[in-house]
Amino acid sequence: MTSHRPAKTRIRQAFERAAPTYDNAAGIQRDICHALLETLHDTGPLAALLDAGSGTGYALPLLAERFPAAEQLAIDLAPAMLHRIAIPCQRLVGDLEHLPLASASLDLYWSSLAVQWCELPRVLGEARRVLRPAGRLAVASLGPETFGELRQAFAGVDDYRHTLGFHTPEEIAEMARAAGFAEVAVGRRRHLAHYPDFRSLLKAVKAIGANQLGDGRRRHLMGRAAFAAAEAAAERQRTAAGLPLTYDVLILEARA
Numbered sequence: 001m002t003s004h005r006p007a008k009t010r011i012r013q014a015f016e017r018a019a020p021t022y023d024n025a026a027g028i029q030r031d032i033c034h035a036l037l038e039t040l041h042d043t044g045p046l047a048a049l050l051d052a053g054s055g056t057g058y059a060l061p062l063l064a065e066r067f068p069a070a071e072q073l074a075i076d077l078a079p080a081m082l083h084r085i086a087i088p089c090q091r092l093v094g095d096l097e098h099l100p101l102a103s104a105s106l107d108l109y110w111s112s113l114a115v116q117w118c119e120l121p122r123v124l125g126e127a128r129r130v131l132r133p134a135g136r137l138a139v140a141s142l143g144p145e146t147f148g149e150l151r152q153a154f155a156g157v158d159d160y161r162h163t164l165g166f167h168t169p170e171e172i173a174e175m176a177r178a179a180g181f182a183e184v185a186v187g188r189r190r191h192l193a194h195y196p197d198f199r200s201l202l203k204a205v206k207a208i209g210a211n212q213l214g215d216g217r218r219r220h221l222m223g224r225a226a227f228a229a230a231e232a233a234a235e236r237q238r239t240a241a242g243l244p245l246t247y248d249v250l251i252l253e254a255r256a
Contacts, residue, residue, distance in 0.1 A: 028193050032249050033059050033112045035189065036140040037066065039253050043136055046070040046107040050130070052096050052123075053077075053114020057085030063110065070107070075099065076114075097122040101130045112140045116166060124179035131256035137181060142166045143188065143248035150205070150245065153198070153234040157226050169250055181254035189249050194242035198231040201243050 037059075046067045051059050054074035064072060064087065072089040075096070076082050082091045094100050096111070096118050109127040120141075127137055144166045167175075169186040176184045195201040234243055 028191055029113055030058055032140050036112050036138055037062055039138050048106050049108035050106050052111035055081045060087050060089055099126045099130055103129050104132045106130050107132055108136045110138050116142045121175050124175055128180045128256055135256040137254040139252040141250050143250045145246055145248035148246055149237050153230045157230045172252055176254050184254045187251040191247040191249055193245045196242050198234045201245055
């Protein structure tokens with residue numbers, strides 16, 4: 001898959017705006033965080049760990065409980081997200097593609113739903129660099145079926161890409177091996193959210209900072225007729241639980 005990530009300034013601005021409402025809207029992200037934590041059940045004591053793309057820090061208390069002796073570091077592109085972290089940790093404003101950390105300084109590189117905004121080969125190369133020998137990599141990202149309902153609703157309405165392009169499990173595994181990781185495994189699970197109407201669905205996507213960050217930029221506002229057409233297309237996908245929205249979750253595990 002050809003990867004074209006949004007500009008970092010757009011990503012930072014989107015998540016800066018989302019920070020005040022992120023915790024209220026990120027229920028499914030929390031479920032995915034717990035699923036990622038399950039992969040560490042056999043991991044022994046750690047000296048230092050990084051939450052890469054920490055957001056508001058939901059994972060940090062969970063990691064502190066699991067690894068109480070570990071020094072915790074959190075890095076995020078958006079300062080407003082870091083400011084909302086509630087527990088003591090070292091907070092770093094920075095880019096996952098260029099970590100401000102020494103080589104071989106970490107025992108665990110953890111990242112839940114952050115690397116999809118980046119150039120993944122660069123992120124994995126940096127993760128491998130900062131991990132000590134036999135250090136653990138635990139990453140949750142999104143696969144190509146993510147937000148498929150949203151893309152389907154807007155298909156034929158305009159030519160604007162409303163979601164990112166996501167890597168396949170095979171591509172992610174290949175990139176991890178190319179970065180120098182061993183014992184690479186990529187699991188897959190489908191998480192499905194439901195919303196009462198189309199506006200609620202779009203509001204939820206916007207509230208977590210994931211709106212309109214696909215390839216390219218819209219050059220004009222969407223008209224009422226175009227929006228109504230997308231809304232009608234979304235309504236045709238309605239189930240008894242509401243309007244569905246898929247998170248195609250890929251969980252990468254590996255060792256340095």
